[in-house]
Amino acid sequence: MTQAPDKRWRSARWRSARRRERLWQDIGIVVWASFLAACVETMTFFAYFDPAMLGLHEIPSAWVANRLAGYSVGFFIFWGFTLCAALLTAYLINSHPRRSRTRADREAR
Amino acid sequence: MSVDPGTAEQSFYAPHQKVYPREVSGRFARLRSLAVTVLLGSFYLMPWVQWSGRQALLFDLPARKFFVFGLTFFPQDFFLLTWLLIMAALSLFFFTALAGRLWCGFACPQTVWTEAFLWMERLTEGKRAQRMKLDSAPWGAAKIFRKASKQLLWLSFAAFTGFTFVGFFVPIHDLAAGIASATLSFWEYFWVGFYGLATYGNAGFLREQVCKYMCPYARFQSAMFDRNTLIISYDTARGEPRGARGRGVDYKAQGLGDCVDCTLCVQACPTGIDIRKGLQYECIACAACIDACDTVMDKVGTPRGLVRYSTQAEIDGAPLRVLRPRIVLYACGLLLLLAGFIYVVSVRSPVQLDVLRDRNALFRELDDERIENVFSVRIINKDQRPHVFKLVAEGLPGAQIDSEFPTQSVAAEDVKNVAVRVRAGGDDRHGGHDFTLRAQSVDQPGLNASSRARFFFEP
Ligand code: SF4
Ligand code: SF4
Numbered sequence: 001m002t003q004a005p006d007k008r009w010r011s012a013r014w015r016s017a018r019r020r021e022r023l024w025q026d027i028g029i030v031v032w033a034s035f036l037a038a039c040v041e042t043m044t045f046f047a048y049f050d051p052a053m054l055g056l057h058e059i060p061s062a063w064v065a066n067r068l069a070g071y072s073v074g075f076f077i078f079w080g081f082t083l084c085a086a087l088l089t090a091y092l093i094n095s096h097p098r099r100s101r102t103r104a105d106r107e108a109r
Numbered sequence: 110m111s112v113d114p115g116t117a118e119q120s121f122y123a124p125h126q127k128v129y130p131r132e133v134s135g136r137f138a139r140l141r142s143l144a145v146t147v148l149l150g151s152f153y154l155m156p157w158v159q160w161s162g163r164q165a166l167l168f169d170l171p172a173r174k175f176f177v178f179g180l181t182f183f184p185q186d187f188f189l190l191t192w193l194l195i196m197a198a199l200s201l202f203f204f205t206a207l208a209g210r211l212w213c214g215f216a217c218p219q220t221v222w223t224e225a226f227l228w229m230e231r232l233t234e235g236k237r238a239q240r241m242k243l244d245s246a247p248w249g250a251a252k253i254f255r256k257a258s259k260q261l262l263w264l265s266f267a268a269f270t271g272f273t274f275v276g277f278f279v280p281i282h283d284l285a286a287g288i289a290s291a292t293l294s295f296w297e298y299f300w301v302g303f304y305g306l307a308t309y310g311n312a313g314f315l316r317e318q319v320c321k322y323m324c325p326y327a328r329f330q331s332a333m334f335d336r337n338t339l340i341i342s343y344d345t346a347r348g349e350p351r352g353a354r355g356r357g358v359d360y361k362a363q364g365l366g367d368c369v370d371c372t373l374c375v376q377a378c379p380t381g382i383d384i385r386k387g388l389q390y391e392c393i394a395c396a397a398c399i400d401a402c403d404t405v406m407d408k409v410g411t412p413r414g415l416v417r418y419s420t421q422a423e424i425d426g427a428p429l430r431v432l433r434p435r436i437v438l439y440a441c442g443l444l445l446l447l448a449g450f451i452y453v454v455s456v457r458s459p460v461q462l463d464v465l466r467d468r469n470a471l472f473r474e475l476d477d478e479r480i481e482n483v484f485s486v487r488i489i490n491k492d493q494r495p496h497v498f499k500l501v502a503e504g505l506p507g508a509q510i511d512s513e514f515p516t517q518s519v520a521a522e523d524v525k526n527v528a529v530r531v532r533a534g535g536d537d538r539h540g541g542h543d544f545t546l547r548a549q550s551v552d553q554p555g556l557n558a559s560s561r562a563r564f565f566f567e568p
Contacts, residue, residue: 066171067173
């Protein structure tokens with residue numbers, strides 16, 4: 001059962017299942033890599049800025065009702081940005097014409 | 110993502126197959142149990158350890174103070190954390206070059222928590238064969254009961270893990286009391302849940318896929334490998350050709366090698382690979398296959414070590430060299446960094462001064478034609494007792510300091526923010542002048558801290 005499936009079985013259904021799985025893996029990578037970057041950003045940022053001080057002017061104070069809320073909101077803002085960057089990177093790499101052509105070639109074979 | 114194996118036909122449609130690692134016993138399994146017990150034990154117990162009247166290890170984020178046994182750190186000590194991270198990275202290099210993915214098999218949180226979750230899975234769903242049978246069986250009372258008890262165990266363990274994790278950042282006694290009385294803040298609940306769910310997902314479901322698709326270390330570890338790095342390998346020369354054999358038959362005469370092709374090493378592998386195909390990047394060097402194979406070798410009466418720790422050099426018949434230039438280099442770098450770290454921490458000044466210019470006005474002209482600049486000064490007292498400080502401006506002739514109080518008392522391990530007005534005669538001076546602001550302890554002469562700042566006269 002653990003043997004590689006026979007080529008015959010690599011039907012359209014198999015391939016679409018595999019594509020779906022690849023997509024989930026890619027999403028996982030994007031989310032995870034951006035999460036790591038956001039962690040580092042949050043740590044560095046809040047080492048220098050105290051959310052209790054930031055709350056006074058620029059940011060609506062309800063967001064930073066206490067420091068923990070400040071860190072948390074800050075973390076998700078950072079994660080939002082890193083997620084965008086990671087998504088864009090993944091999209092540009094994946095949709096690069098040269099790459100998608102080789103992939104299409106491979107799949108056609 | 111993982112699919113029920115169902116019938117063989119179905120599983121062909123699913124590219125990813127769920128791995129059911131077989132339970133093994135042996136030297137390395139015992140070693141891993143030991144590592145798991147020690148590591149998880151210290152994780153879950155550490156927040157409860159007290160040290161001179163408070164939590165020994167507490168990165169108190171709400172208070173922005175970090176207690177590490179007797180020492181107190183502040184966000185201003187951030188570079189020390191960076192330093193520690195660099196040391197951690199270098200030790201990873203060192204251990205990888207020396208012994209391969211030792212980290213992965215025995216110390217990585219991913220492995221350690223997966224092991225704990227697997228243990229709960231075995232408790233509720235039984236051994237490998239039983240788990241596989243259970244998964245392919247139709248839903249019934251027994252299956253529901255087993256699956257539900259597994260989920261219950263997993264979820265409560267995960268919740269406790271999340272709680273413990275947050276307990277490193279918020280005093281754990283407060284946290285426990287807050288949970289008991291349901292008075293935690295939203296974000297405290299949130300992070301308990303977040304970390305708990307991450308543990309649940311990673312150790313319960315994703316497992317080897319974290320190592321295969323998400324872990325950066327797994328991808329670049331080969332760059333730290335060389336011919337003398339310990340790897341887990343199958344002795345092809347000895348094992349092949351593999352094949353089943355009858356009892357009491359001289360298999361050597363039949364031309365067979367030592368591998369009886371029982372596939373136990375494959376069943377034991379948590380990443381679902383066959384070590385007999387050679388070193389693969391999925392291999393986390395957990396040594397489960399060694400234990401599995403050794404058990405078989407003992408049973409059939411051939412010497413152990415068909416699958417074993419070895420090095421590329423050993424496989425090729427070259428002598429083993431442990432002391433290689435890169436090992437020595439990594440070790441020296443590590444020792445230097447460690448010595449530097451200890452030195453920096455031990456000579457750390459107990460007071461620190463941060464000076465920030467007031468954001469609103471550059472300068473102000475007073476009635477007596479002197480110029481005033483406002484600074485917000487942060488006095489950080491890392492000492493375990495309170496101190497009283499007097500602020501003086503140096504290097505700016507005729508400067509006077511005016512503040513609400515002539516001296517500033519700062520409690521032990523505390524930070525005090527004061528607004529300070531510095532005044533100086535503006536006669537013929539223009540533009541910016543650098544000067545030093547010094548906090549001089551009144552109660553302990555010799556204890557002081559200073560910081561550079563810039564004073565602005567009229568342009
Ligand atoms: S591959 Fe990565 S996640 Fe997996 S055990 Fe090794 S270090 Fe941990
Ligand atoms: S091949 Fe062996 S050492 Fe490598 S992951 Fe599988 S069981 Fe562990």
